[in-house]
């Protein structure tokens with residue numbers, strides 16, 4: 001992992017979205033500070049965190065916007081979708097309703113984000129899965145595949161299990177996309193079809209006299 005004072009080679013903007021209480025703020029705090037808070041401090045509007053990761057020897061800085069899940073802040077949070085490179089779409093695997101609402105969140109992403117935005121699905125609260133799970137892993141995996149999402153991981157903001165892995169994978173997908181885009185732009189334009197010139201007819205000799 002790269003230290004935050006290193007000059008980044010690339011910078012990507014991410015959003016974390018999902019129902020209120022699924023653990024978005026805790027997830028960001030765990031990733032950026034290695035800390036966890038038991039209280040649910042409802043996010044007002046948006047909060048911000050940043051961290052630099054290493055991908056293929058490059059320093060990739062992630063600017064992460066943690067959005068409020070509550071409906072009343074939707075107008076504010078919507079404006080943050082623009083120019084986002086990636087979205088962490090989160091549900092709570094112990095709360096079926098938060099999974100069912102993913103459909104609406106996906107619609108919200110499609111309506112407000114760029115068409116090539118990277119979408120990564122996270123089922124949070126993995127530490128509670130054994131006793132309280134309401135969403136099965138294979139069901140969520142199938143949902144991610146059907147909707148052609150860029151990845152899916154179950155994680156715990158409390159124990160930190162798979163938290164860094166989620167951001168590392170997103171950074172890798174974004175880095176790969178950037179490289180592919182650059183290669184496409186470098187490729188010479190396809191050679192134009194040769195222009196076929198009609199053979200010129202020898203000028204008819206004028207019959208003399």
Ligand SMILES: Nc1nc2c(ncn2[C@@H]2O[C@H](COP(=O)(O)OP(=O)(O)OP(=O)(O)O)[C@@H](O)[C@H]2O)c(=O)[nH]1
Nearest residue numbers: 020021022023024025026038039040043069157158
């Ligand atoms: N056991 C457990 N509790 C968690 C986990 N993540 C978050 N919580 C708890 O869930 C509650 C809600 O977490 P937040 O991070 O505030 O939720 P949020 O999605 O940011 O909520 P809004 O700001 O309202 O959108 C808090 O009480 C957290 O302590 C987790 O992975 N495991």
